[in-house]
Amino acid sequence: MRYLPLLPLAVAWEAAPRLGLVSPDVLPPVSAVLRAWLRLLQDGDLAVHGLSSLQNLAAGLALGIVVGVALGVSMAWYSPVEILINPLIRVLYPLPRSALIPVMILWFGLGAASKIAAVFLGCLLPVVMGAFNGARGVEQVLIWSALAAGAKRREVLWEVVLPAAMPEILAGVRNALALSFILLVAAELITSQRGMGYLISSFGEGGAYDAMFAAVLTVSAVGFFADRLYLLLMGLALRWRG
Amino acid sequence: MAWLSAFGQAALRWLSILAVLALWQAFAEAHVVSDFLLPPFSTVLVRLYRDVASGDIILDIALTLYRALAGFALAAVSGVAVGILIARVPLMRWFFDPLVSIGLPMPKIAFLPVFILWFGVFDASKILMVAFSAVFPVIVASWAAADGVEAVLLWSALSLGAGRHRLLWEIALPASLPQIFTGLQVALPISLIVEIVNEMTMGGEGLGGTIMTQMRFADSPGVFAGVLAIAVIGTALVKAMEMIRHRLLLWHPETLAASA
Numbered sequence: 001m002r003y004l005p006l007l008p009l010a011v012a013w014e015a016a017p018r019l020g021l022v023s024p025d026v027l028p029p030v031s032a033v034l035r036a037w038l039r040l041l042q043d044g045d046l047a048v049h050g051l052s053s054l055q056n057l058a059a060g061l062a063l064g065i066v067v068g069v070a071l072g073v074s075m076a077w078y079s080p081v082e083i084l085i086n087p088l089i090r091v092l093y094p095l096p097r098s099a100l101i102p103v104m105i106l107w108f109g110l111g112a113a114s115k116i117a118a119v120f121l122g123c124l125l126p127v128v129m130g131a132f133n134g135a136r137g138v139e140q141v142l143i144w145s146a147l148a149a150g151a152k153r154r155e156v157l158w159e160v161v162l163p164a165a166m167p168e169i170l171a172g173v174r175n176a177l178a179l180s181f182i183l184l185v186a187a188e189l190i191t192s193q194r195g196m197g198y199l200i201s202s203f204g205e206g207g208a209y210d211a212m213f214a215a216v217l218t219v220s221a222v223g224f225f226a227d228r229l230y231l232l233l234m235g236l237a238l239r240w241r242g
Numbered sequence: 243m244a245w246l247s248a249f250g251q252a253a254l255r256w257l258s259i260l261a262v263l264a265l266w267q268a269f270a271e272a273h274v275v276s277d278f279l280l281p282p283f284s285t286v287l288v289r290l291y292r293d294v295a296s297g298d299i300i301l302d303i304a305l306t307l308y309r310a311l312a313g314f315a316l317a318a319v320s321g322v323a324v325g326i327l328i329a330r331v332p333l334m335r336w337f338f339d340p341l342v343s344i345g346l347p348m349p350k351i352a353f354l355p356v357f358i359l360w361f362g363v364f365d366a367s368k369i370l371m372v373a374f375s376a377v378f379p380v381i382v383a384s385w386a387a388a389d390g391v392e393a394v395l396l397w398s399a400l401s402l403g404a405g406r407h408r409l410l411w412e413i414a415l416p417a418s419l420p421q422i423f424t425g426l427q428v429a430l431p432i433s434l435i436v437e438i439v440n441e442m443t444m445g446g447e448g449l450g451g452t453i454m455t456q457m458r459f460a461d462s463p464g465v466f467a468g469v470l471a472i473a474v475i476g477t478a479l480v481k482a483m484e485m486i487r488h489r490l491l492l493w494h495p496e497t498l499a500a501s502a
Contacts, residue, residue: 002339002340002343003340004340005336005337005339005340005341006340006341026359026360083251083254083255083258084258085258086255087255087256087258087259088258088259088262091259091473091477092473093480094431094473094476094477094479094480095469095472095473095476095477096431096434096435096438096472096476097435098435098436098438098439098442098450099438099449099450099453099468099469099472099473100469101439101442102442102453102454102456102457102465102469103465103466103469105457106278106279106457106462106465107279178347178349181349181351182349182351182435185349185351185352186351186439186442189351189354189355189439189443190439190442190443190454196352197352200352200355201355201443203355204355204358204359209359212355212356212359213356215352216352216353216355216356219349219352220344220348220349220350220352220353221348223347223348223349223352224344224347224348226347227347228347
């Protein structure tokens with residue numbers, strides 16, 4: 001019901017090129033886009049390029065989450081690390097991460113490695129900030145009680161600090177997820193021989209606009225559903241907090 | 243760190259940045275990797291200085307800032323208007339709610355080739371692409387802000403005889419300003435990120451376009467100088483937004499608490 005207003009929009013989209021209000025080259029009708037999508041599905045383009053993109057996205061994001069949580073929590077836990085790393089993070093935070101894509105291409109070439117590195121760098125800081133703020137905000141009483149009950153510092157880290165910091169870590173990861181899509185697609189649009197961004201720009205340059213729209217909508221839909229799925233999992237993961 | 247004075251802590255922080263720059267310099271001069279992969283920091287600084295002196299990079303900065311800020315302004319004005327309308331008019335809410343809930347998390351960057359198809363590769367296309375990417379956080383923030391204006395404030399103003407017009411401009415907007423501004427502070431970095439990708443894909447100079455050209459000519463000091471310039475611009479914009487927020491919200495408890 002909530003998504004009902006999309007229906008008239010889709011009808012208008014179908015009607016405008018058919019009635020000659022806009023050229024079908026500029027806006028192919030929905031039906032043509034759907035047919036192009038099915039064609040992409042059948043001939044395997046969607047599977048090949050979609051999988052390539054998802055692999056790079058997952059690799060960069062996973063790397064960003066692991067390194068980011070480790071960095072953020074150790075910044076909160078050991079003040080020397082904080083003194084060393086925090087100023088750098090503050091300096092790097094406002095750098096628009098897309099500017100690093102050419103540097104990643106210089107370093108890692110045109111293939112998957114430069115895409116993974118771009119996604120990783122894009123995801124890193126939001127996760128670090130989430131983990132740092134989350135771990136720093138853990139109530140001292142919890143830590144003291146655990147220590148008094150005989151827990152070792154390492155155990156406190158894993159069993160008290162990490163769980164208590166989890167909401168902010170997960171919120172940071174959600175930002176990272178959105179950024180990972182932006183950086184991956186941007187990197188693929190800029191230079192690539194594989195992936196959804198490559199598919200979109202090669203259809204655009206070749207004038208296959210119905211297929212281009214199909215690929216654009218696919219990426220948008222995957223990004224949207226990834227966020228929804230993440231919210232769902234986040235809700236489940238934090239259910240113990242009530 | 244109680245044993246350190248505030249001054250000592252500040253000095254330490256700067257020291258860590260200087261240490262990293264020194265490490266960069268030493269690493270590059272030791273030629274562990276080629277100068278091409280990592281030119282020494284001093285080379286990059288000299289290059290940046292030359293680019294500034296020749297005026298080349300100034301033009302690029304101006305172009306990038308113009309397009310990013312024009313797109314941001316468009317997103318700010320239309321986003322605040324749409325957000326407030328959604329909060330006030332049920333029909334608008336019915337129509338825009340699904341669009342906004344899909345548009346906010348969706349990777350808008352994928353639409354870049356669509357904007358090229360519709361609007362070409364020049365300024366109009368870039369500005370519209372920036373606005374499209376940056377507008378959703380502004381809409382959501384303004385919507386939430388307008389929804390959250392305390393009814394008591396509105397009732398008091400109404401009972402004191404304020405008209406609808408004054409209610410909007412003198413009560414509702416100032417009361418929702420902090421939250422709207424938070425949305426703008428999210429939208430501005432997005433504008434810059436997207437504008438740089440615009441320039442990298444569509445060309446037309448600007449910092450992003452020039453970095454791409456330099457990369458194609460394997461001019462790595464040029465690439466690093468460009469990234470450094472972008473970092474400075476990004477920092478300046480973020481700081482500027484913080485200052486404007488502080489000025490605009492001088493009357494607000496958040497500012498009063500911070501200065502107390």
